[in-house]
Amino acid sequence: MTERSRISYNYAAGKLTGRRVKTGxxxxxxxxxxxxxxxxxxxxxxxxxxxxxxxxxxxxxxxxxxxxxxxxxxxxxLENFRFFFQSGKLVNVTVNTILYNLAFLTVNTTLQITVAIMLSEVGGKYFKKIAQSVMFLPYFVSWVVVGAIVYNIFNVKLGLLNNILGFFGLLETDVYRTPGVWKYILVFFSAWKNIGYGSVVYLAAIMGIDTEMYEAAEIDGANIFTRIRKITLPCMTPTIITLVLLAIGSIFRGDFSMFYQIVGDNGLLFDSTDVIDTFTFRSLMKTQEIGMSAAVGLYQSILCFTILMVTNAVIRKVDSSSALF
Amino acid sequence: MKRRIVSRDKLAFNLISYTVITLVALICLLPFLMILSGSLTDEAYLAQHGYSLFPMQFSLDAYRIALRNPGTILNAYGVTICLTLAGTVLGLFLSSMTAYVLQRKDFAWRNYFAYYIFFTTLFSGGLVPWYILMINLGMKNNYLSMLVPGLFNVFNIIILRTFMSGIPSAITESAKIDGAGDFAIFVKLMLPLSGPALVTIGLFIALAYWNEWYNAMLFISKSEMYPLQFYLYNLINSMQAKNTLMMGSGTQMEQLPEETIKLAMTVIVMGPIFLLYPFLQKYFVKGITIGSVKG
Structure with a gap:
């Protein structure tokens, strides 16, 4: 709306300066x-x-x-697509990609909103600053470094986990041979790396809320939990919806760097950790099945495009001002 | 401010908040402490007793051996620094120039071009055709393979465009009346006026180049061309980690504290980020706030 008024202002300015505007x-x-x-x-x-x-x-x-x-x-x-379908990986990697992204979305959004609300309410200025700085730290290191950290926690010989298990007199476990736990590890490190960034985004949304509302609520005797439920959360909703929709738009896109650096080329874990992106990469670079890899890539692009169009159409119906395009 | 007694609900909330935030912050910090303390611990001690928050048996062996042959590390540092500098300057200039044109309200075709650029985020040909194209363009073992893919980024262009369109058009209008050309207006007026946004986007671009390893993995096979992160990746993953370090040094194979060298190398790779951290963090927080104003 504001943009439109600015445009008309500009046209008016053009006329006022009396420049001859060539058309055509x-x-x-x-x-x-x-x-x-x-x-x-x-x-x-x-x-x-x-x-x-x-x-x-x-x-x-x-x-x-x-x-x-x-x-x-x-x-x-369609030979390449048939090959992909028959390999049995189509359902596996697609389901993995969707479920992982849904898990990341749920856990990360919940944690980030919680931390943002807490940061906005606690009083200590230095505590807030230091806590925020520390939580933002993981965002700045590469996934290679995260991979190194994961390796140092879970490797059998020296890993932190087995130290702790040993300390409590429990049996050593080789996590790299236990496919079942990797979903938790991946969700944990996704949350770990993104909590600082995400909470800053939500904190910015909270800072935009009119403080008079809180003062009025306080005078009316609303306690802090009611204030959060009745003012903070509703005011954050537009930001939350936008970010959730963006995430849903890329639900078929796995974070290659993360999966590849944390899991690596460990064949034992493929069934539980392979997403479309890692499968495409491996088909291209490791097994050299170029045609099939391209088929998987195209399949993914079409899925991504479709879901983006659908989400956008839905938003447009519900609230056209927050449509993505 | 009025002085008032903290109510019970506020007290309860603060108690929960301080506990949760402290816990989360500790979890964010501990892995780094583990790496740092591990890298400063004697390997044999580490193997026996495991990690601790502080090095129990202090030893600089890992660093001494990792840095005995500093050529390869310095080389990887050099590649990454050059890549980051070139990529940031070039990427920032090109993105902001694009953003500038796309926000010019008197440019009637801006929406067509914006759509042309933004459409690439909706649909892509996938990894394979892009990879084949890059190979055909001669990107194999070419530094450009790490520079070019990060030069443009749609989201950076959108943030810059949003920021620039908030600059009053009266300023550029008056320059135009004085006879300044479009490019001159961009360089002499818009760039200086977009300072805060440029710093933030510049840091985003720089961080991406600094952490680059993906394109190196796809296109670089000569170890002397490895950027820092990919160098670390190879060191951690390759079975020949020992041999690369051994080259030129007279140490016996068995003596190498392999695990602590990996840790020391991780610390060496993370170093600059941690040194620049206060500065980085400040501008990132600012930038996210700028970017999310529009949502």
Whole structure:
């Protein structure tokens, strides 16, 4: 709304300065030539690195041969997709991707909102600052470092876990051979790495709330828990909805760096930790099944596109101002 | 401020909050302490007694051996520093230039171009066609393979565009009347006025380059071209970790405190982030607040 009024202001300003504005395509072209040149790097960049690969997705329907290139390789129809389907991995990796993302979303959102609300209410200024700084720390290290940390906690020889287990007189466990626990490990480290960032985002939303509301509620005798439930949470809802929708839009996209660095190429754990992205990567780089890898990638892109369109259409119906596009 | 007695509900809430936040903060901090203390502990002692918060048997052996042959580490540091500098300067300039044009309200085609750029987040060809393209462009063992993929980022462009569109257009309008060209307005007016947003986005870009390992894994096979994180990754994962370290040094294989070297190397890799941390954190918090204003 504000944008529209600004545009009309601009047009008015243009008229006031009395510049002759050329209309028509060629007129605009000459008037915009500097702006167009400034856009050129981005246009060329996205053409090469995004739009050409979109066309290259054809390789999913071909039997790829390095020597012949994408266009020279023979067509095989849906063979690559059939292969993916028959490998039994389709359901496995798709379900894993969705469930992991849902778990990350639920746990991370809950934790981040809780911490943000607590940080906004506690009094101690230094406590708040230090706590926030410390919680933000994991966000800055790479997944490689997180992988190193995970390794140092769980490796059999020296790992922290077995130290603790040994201390209590319990049996040593080789976590790297126990597929069942990795879902908890992954959820834990996702929460660990993102809590600082996420809580700052939610804290920013809380800071935007009008303090008069709290004062009024306090005078009316509402206790702190009621204030949080009746003022803070409802006021945060738009932010929460936007972030949850963004996450749902990428529910078919696994965080490759995280899964790959924490789990690695450990075949024992694939059934419980393989997501679409790690499977695509492995098919391409390790087993060299290029055609199938491309088919998986295209399958994922179509799923992502569909879910984005659906979520956006739903938001548009419910509340058009918070639609993503 | 009025002085008042803290009510019981507030007291209960504070008790819970302080406990929970302290716990969460400790959990965030402990793994780093574990790595640091482990790297300063004697390997044999570590193997027997395990990790502790403070090094119980202090030893600098791991660092001494890790740094005996500093060539490879310094090299990896060099690659990462160059990559981060080049990527940040170039990426920041290109993204802000794009953002500037996309927010110009008198540019009638801005929405077409915005859609052209933003569409790439909705649909992609997937990893394989992109990988084949990169190989065909000669990116194998080419530093550009680590630089180019991070140059543009749609979300950075959106945040910069939002920030720039909040700058009063009267300022640029008057410059225009004075005869300044579009590019001059961008460089001389918009860039200085976008300072806070540029610092934040610059740090986002820099952090991404600093932590880069993925493109190195896909495209770089020469160890002298490894960036820092990928160097660490290889050190931790490869069975030849010993041999790379042994090159040129006369130590016996069996003497190497392998595990603590890994820990020491992790500390060496994390070092700069921790040194710059207060600065980094401040601007990130600011940036997230700027970015989330629009939501």
């Amino acid at each position: 395509f060629l007129g605009k072209l000459s008037r915009y030539k500097v702006l167009l040149l400034m856009l050129l790097p981005a246009v060329v960049y996205y053409f090469i690195f995004s739009y050409i690969p979109m066309g290259g997705a054809l390789v999913a329907f071909k039997s790829y041969d390095y020597a012949k290139g994408i266009f020279g390789s023979p067509w095989v129809g």
